[in-house]
Amino acid sequence: MKPPIILDRRALLSAALGAVALGVTACAGDDTPQAALALGAPLPDSVPKGTKLVVGDKEHQKAIEFSGEAEKFSFEVEWANISGGPQTLEAFRAKALDIGSVADIPPIHSHWTNIPTKIVASKFRQDPLNHPIYRLGVAPGVTVTTIADIRGKKVAYSPGQAQGALVLRVLHKAGLAKEDVKLVELPSTGDVYATALASHQVDVAPIGGVQVKRYETKYGRDGATTIAHGLRDDPGHLYVPATVLTDPGKAAAIREYVQAWARAWRWREANPDEWIERYYVKDQGLSAEDGKWLVENAGVADIPPSWTEAIARHQETIDLLARETGNKRLDAADLYDRRYESVAAEALATENLR
Known part of the structure; x- marks a missing residue:
């Protein structure tokens, strides 16, 4: 495994992007400049050669690797030893990370700290009140x-x-x-x-x-x-800096990553014994008993084809936090890049047809 990325705290992201990004950008390792992709413009169909994504998703990284999904990527992935909201946001500030895996609060907090981000994948838990985090x-x-x-x-x-x-x-x-x-x-x-x-x-x-x-x-x-607290606490998201999505190569690679991310969730559920042994026991040093408890407590992942209900719940959280913290109210829909809305669910549907 590569050593953890060291963050440069002085490297800060610029102010929020407009609806149309101007200038040029280039994929990592590719000297050919490409026109920046406007936020909301159709995603490119293919990933250019030389494209690279830096991903901070410590746990699910292993599922992507164990399931064989990592071997199928048409781009380079560098795994960063980064997790949680504060570390991820720090990495975004330093332009050291393309994708982070978090719950529902970091995407809100990023906007309140002038680092615009977009959610590109979402998962929840089926029967969430009986399978709380x-x-x-x-x-x-x-x-x-x-x-x-x-x-x-x-x-x-x-x-x-x-x-x-x-x-x-x-x-x-x-x-x-x-x-x-x-x-x-x-x-x-x-x-x-x-x-x-x-x-x-x-x-x-x-x-x-x-x-x-x-x-x-x-x-x-x-x-x-x-x-028990009796509340839903199950959102899990992949989110990225808005600046990353203006790179057409990275935007296309992110779609491919989201597809693999979804399939790896189903692999975890279909292979619980292997997941427990290879990840919880050998990688994390837990007992098999603890690993089994974690798998059973997590239940089944719900990866919906529509984010409409999730956005409504996210809005309720935003409104509560805004009142309690004094921060500006945000429109939850602005936190999501709906070009990716059905990507994960469609990947699972296609897999089920095979």
Whole structure:
């Protein structure tokens, strides 16, 4: 695996693009300049020789490789050891990344920080309330059995990330204001939240993935618990800087990447034992039991052919965040590049016909 990309913090993206991009651009490794592609213009039919994409999608990268999809690319892919909203946005600022994999908050935050981006692929979970990504972790000895009980508690909060938005949505659902709790700003990476709960730095924190199982197992004997929040928390997106989409070669390569991305999701679901052994056990060092729990908890990926409902839900999140943070209201539809709307679903449909 290539070493992680080192970001140049001084390299910032320019201001938001207009509907029509001017000038010329060239694909990586290709000295022939090409006219910039207008945002919204039809996607090119083919990927020019020499095109390269830098992709930050640490987990699903392995599914793309294990499934054989990576070998089919007509362009070069460089995998970046980057994940999560803050790292991805930092890489976008430095022009060091073409595609990032995140939840629904980073695309909002990117626009609020003057880095226009577009969502090019979206996935959700079938039966999302029974297959949540997060549960609310409760510190040992703290009594919280419903979301209303978080009143007066210290709650972990990460602005600009999915966990932070989930906290605001939970407060809203419980009829509470931010002033009714004490928000403690902490990064949500790794096991930071679980550690903060165990040390009573916070009373409540959204924890996800295998951290849920590990937290309950490790600290349950001390009185630690987790509770369901009862909200959808399942969006997963691929998003790219708007500037990248003005490069016709990259725009075409992104379409091909989205197709492979979708097929690799179905491969994961069709080959759970191999995925658990090769990724969770051998790559991540988890036990087979933990890997099985993660697969079962994730359920089945829903990759819809239309984003209309997703955009409506995204708008609700934007409106809530705008009110709570004082940021400008955005039109959720502006976060999506609908030229790619049906690409992933059509790739799956074509695969099913074979």
